[in-house]
Amino acid sequence: xxxxxxxxxxxxxxxxxxxxxxxxxxxxxxxxxxxxxxxxxxxxxxxxxxxxxxxxxxxxxxxxxxxxxxxxxxxxxxxxxxxxxxxxxxxxxxxxxxxxxxxxxxxxxxxxxxxxxxxxxxxxxxxxxxxxxxxxxxxxxxxxxxxxxxxxxxxxxxxxxxxxxxxxxxxxxxxxxxxxxxxxxxxxxxxxxxxxxxxxxxxxxxxxxxxxxxxxxxxxxxxxxxxxxxx
Ligand SMILES: NC(=O)c1ccc[n+]([C@@H]2O[C@H](COP(=O)([O-])OP(=O)(O)OC[C@H]3O[C@@H](n4cnc5c(N)ncnc54)[C@H](OP(=O)(O)O)[C@@H]3O)[C@@H](O)[C@H]2O)c1
Numbered sequence: 001x002x003x004x005x006x007x008x009x010x011x012x013x014x015x016x017x018x019x020x021x022x023x024x025x026x027x028x029x030x031x032x033x034x035x036x037x038x039x040x041x042x043x044x045x046x047x048x049x050x051x052x053x054x055x056x057x058x059x060x061x062x063x064x065x066x067x068x069x070x071x072x073x074x075x076x077x078x079x080x081x082x083x084x085x086x087x088x089x090x091x092x093x094x095x096x097x098x099x100x101x102x103x104x105x106x107x108x109x110x111x112x113x114x115x116x117x118x119x120x121x122x123x124x125x126x127x128x129x130x131x132x133x134x135x136x137x138x139x140x141x142x143x144x145x146x147x148x149x150x151x152x153x154x155x156x157x158x159x160x161x162x163x164x165x166x167x168x169x170x171x172x173x174x175x176x177x178x179x180x181x182x183x184x185x186x187x188x189x190x191x192x193x194x195x196x197x198x199x200x201x202x203x204x205x206x207x208x209x210x211x212x213x214x215x216x217x218x219x220x221x222x223x224x225x226x227x228x229x230x231x
Pocket of ligand 1: 010011012013014015016017035036037059060061062085086087088110135136137138182183184185186187188189190191192195
């Protein structure tokens, strides 16, 4: 009998994180998924129907002590995959010249510093040959930024990408795969109703693209169609 794989998803209450949890459950994985609050918890309903294969943990990702406490609670768990999904955005009109210092800091701390803290703390729970993945965006690509828009969100994802490159350089020998994932432009609270893709068009592709690279060490930046995204 083969042992099911285990994934930890950070930020799974709604949108792409919720869909990722459901997709891996459907593929027979054990899923540990984090929420900030149990209010209106769709994931809790999924957990009740999962025959114990979905466990819910609580995490406010910007709280470094909470990340350390989660690591402690999961210290006996061996993960095949860590997927850091949580992020925030202000929408397409987000411009650096109109943004307060506090809002700029909130976006950078949530989208760049906090995912890296999660990777640093929880990465060691991933077995050798497993994968540490972080949700990025094609908007994080410096090379593809010809149009502007989403200015600070873009900068936060570009910072995240660069921090992952530094992490990869520091962990070159540790035998884990590293992934920065672009899910496409998807209709969620963040993506909005004009987005070109439904969750059901993005998420199976994201999971397939990760599966295709599972066990390959080194950092890769790719999209839901499994195409490489330029840095
Ligand atoms: N949708 C798109 O078109 C698109 C495109 C490219 C990349 N992405 C990326 O895909 C990921 C998911 O996006 P989405 O569209 O699903 O967004 P979403 O619908 O706004 O969901 C965001 C998720 O992140 C969680 N979260 C936010 N801040 C958090 C924090 N400080 N601590 C813990 N959890 C936090 C939210 O939890 P709460 O429910 O508690 O707020 C929610 O579960 C993000 O990394 C986003 O940047 C999205």
